[in-house]
Amino acid sequence: MHDAISARGKEGKVVSAHTQILSTVVPSPRYDPELGVITPPANGMPRLIFGRPVAPRARWRRRYVVVLLLLDLLAAMAATRTVVALFEKADAGFWDDRFLGGAVSTFALVANVGVPLLWMTILTASGAYDRRALGRGTEELRRVVRANVAMAAAVSFLALGFKKDVSRATVAGVIVALLLYTVATRVAARIVLRRIRRSTQRASQKVLLVGRLGDALAVHEVMIRNAGAGLRPVAIHLPRHPRPGERVEAPVPVYVGWDLVPLVQQLGADTIAVCGPASLESYELRKLAWQLEGTGLDLVVVPQVTDVTGPRIHVRPIEGLPLLNVEEPTISGLSLLAKSLLDRVTALVGLVLLSPVLLGIALAIKVTDPGPVLFRQSRIGHQGRAFKVWKFRTMYTDAEQRLEALRDRNESDGLLFKIKDDPRVTPIGRHLRGLSLDELPQLVNVLLGQMSLVGPRPLPTEDDDYRGDVRRRLLVRPGITGLWQISGRSDLTWEDAVRLDLHYVDNWSLVYDLGILWRTVSVVLARRGAY
Template sequence: MDWEQRYRRAVITSDTVATACVVAAIGNFFGARDAANWHEKWGILAFGTELLVLAALAIGRAWAPAVLGQGAEEFRRLGRSLFAATVVLALGGIALTSRNIKLWIFVAIPAIALVTMTARYLLRLWLHRQRKEGRCLRPVLAAGSPATVRDLINRTRKFPHLGWRVDAVCTTDGLGLDGELDGVRVVGRLTDVANHVRRDGYRVVAVTPDPHWSPARLQRLAWNLEGSDAEMVVAPVLMEVAGPRLHIDAVLGIPLLRVSMPTFTGGRRAVKEVVDRLGAAILLLLFSPLMVFVGLLVLADSRGGAFYRQRRVGKDGREFTILKFRTMVAGAHAARAALAARDEGAGLLFKVRRDPRVTRVGTVLRRYSLDELPQLFNVLAGSMSLVGPRPPLPEESAAYGPDIRRRLLVKPGLTGLWQISGRSDLSWEEAVRLDLRYVEDWSLALDTVILWKTLRAVLYGQGAY
């Protein structure tokens, strides 16, 4: 589609211009000090660094249309490509015994990473805005059982930023409810999928679970789609497992979907631990004046202390004391029983949208999540993480079933998928699904994306009360 090519060209141009600007700025600033040997010492390194970075992005498939504007994989490929460029640059510097190579490794590449990631994020915001308005969407033909197709339709409508729009459906018997499934035309049987794709030009064929789909029929469908512009996507049975845990292996000519175990220990978790402690320390230093100001406002607004302490359940079911700025009047917990009839919370959560116990200052603090800032002390102490599932109350945890208890396999977080997806507006089932998805699919790249998106969620205050 035309918009896909235009968007890809925009990303390539953005990366090229950003790299050139950073390299030129560093070369001109530092090279001016040694103008006599600028071309020899700086010009060659600057030009070589830019070529190396762009070549690494191309080889690392950081410009592949399938990942542009889609989840954390785009930034993961960008990061891997820049890391590869750094390694090659370092080895080249050692081989050439260049004394200036450290500047390009420790200043230029990090600066390029910062600028390119920011530019890509801004382009993604534009793309997602277009998709919410019904533009820049890939037309999808969904083929499977009515129940699984209906689930796919609902998900694409709920998350238009993913870029799919189900325009047609094929089912086993070619029938739906009055020829439609949730307002989408049922155009034929599963045996007719390839014919409809070639005739109507769908960009994606989404194959959802159905007893009809045997390995032989899936292979035949893939053959019949050859030569068309359609991408065939097969939804696995493990719908909630994704990201780095899924791998495709060929064993004896049989394609197998290999699901690796979720990682709760090891090197990446050690890196996360270091990032949590260091990040919490830096944020506490940055926000300390704001926290002092907020504490004084809380004290001036109503009787009681500035902080509220509450027991929560953390990793492996261990309880700890969470810190928050007080947002309710003194004795608010004792008045909870009188508000039971007004409970608007999801599932085990207790929430009242216009809770009379919340103070005037507390309303503002909750809207912008400023009451959560003291939890940085919990992160620094090691009982919480910067990113993770929501920390439950002991009575909530006691009511968990075996599936939901998987939330306790990792540390609870100051923010998480629930924070950037609607917070209190989420249903209980959706909040649990997001937390379990984080536990199953955790990665450092996912943490980075969540932290980035948290800023926007806090500024807009959506779902906070």
């Protein structure tokens, strides 16, 4: 049981989730005991040509950047050697151009020194080593692609300037190999980094959450659920003292009345996250940004508009006032046509390539349990239209009759009925569900245009069950996989599942779909949340 917080708490006290308010007061670092005055905080770093203080960085980030530098260098050297192997005969005259007494060929110098150095320089200029883009999201890979385009332009201009007759195939080979090798090594490095973060909680930014308790706890939950993103909350700072008798319950220590910069330094954190609109006044936020200059601390502001990301958000500054422009979702026109074409072509190719697997599963079901191989059920799809979904049968034939007797064992809090150890599931069906192989026949639904590869899952409910915000799920075609699948599947609450589906509807893009398909593979192989 947590203790109530007194509204008369003094400045500098900490309210913990596990203890009472501490009786000792930690003096502010700005207090000078000799002068007996409080030194006002600095208003930012002085602008100097020389002698500018260097902000400290987390050790893990420096080590990670060094690893990326080595990987990118090796990728550049491997790319040039690949081009040598493929196009050596085509450009034999260029390879044999020798100088320095016949000891070193022009190509050897360009391939082993020039291209790698130029590639590393362009990557650096494109911000591919910027600490804010490393290890999370698509921004890092986007900068690598941007650097690759710049590399193509640079190589073309250099070849033209030095009047070297290099084949177009050679230039294209270098550019493509650089992109493929660099992206592959960076994806591998990111996978290792995320696994380290999940298993050891190392290589993460320690975050002080600033804001009302409800807003801070909401951000805390998201950060903990996505440990691979590298943001680990260590404490919460409330903007004002709680009301008399109000209880504060939180999984991390809760502070009130502190100066933020000394507090975050004392906690050993490196990031301040301002949560919610009522956390700080605008002038306080600006002064906080000034105080963080030169400290190496990051400032993150969680906007009031949540679950909207990507190209829909633009910042439009007007006389120093940053306006957050949120565009409406675009799920129509050419983008919808491209998505439909991708779905149907992929479904057709998938049905052809997977036909032996589909036949094998059908035989296994038929041999192990009498009854039909396929199961068809009515689902609600795009714009509320009902359709029949196709699945491999994973339950006994009397599953519907046994449903009412199991209602009280339902472990789902929404429109779904879920039991981890459902007695109606057949032995072969349990394995099919674990690997989501029972969903493969839905490629037929995708081919018919009733479903998509990626989208909200179609639910076995009536159209009238979709009320309020939940009805936005029906603005897009339901999918075989989606954010619901890659974020926990059946382990999620109904509220979380709806939130993820609405997030997808609001932020859809082809790149987003490809990312979800890629992550689906690892989730399915790990059998996370499948039952």
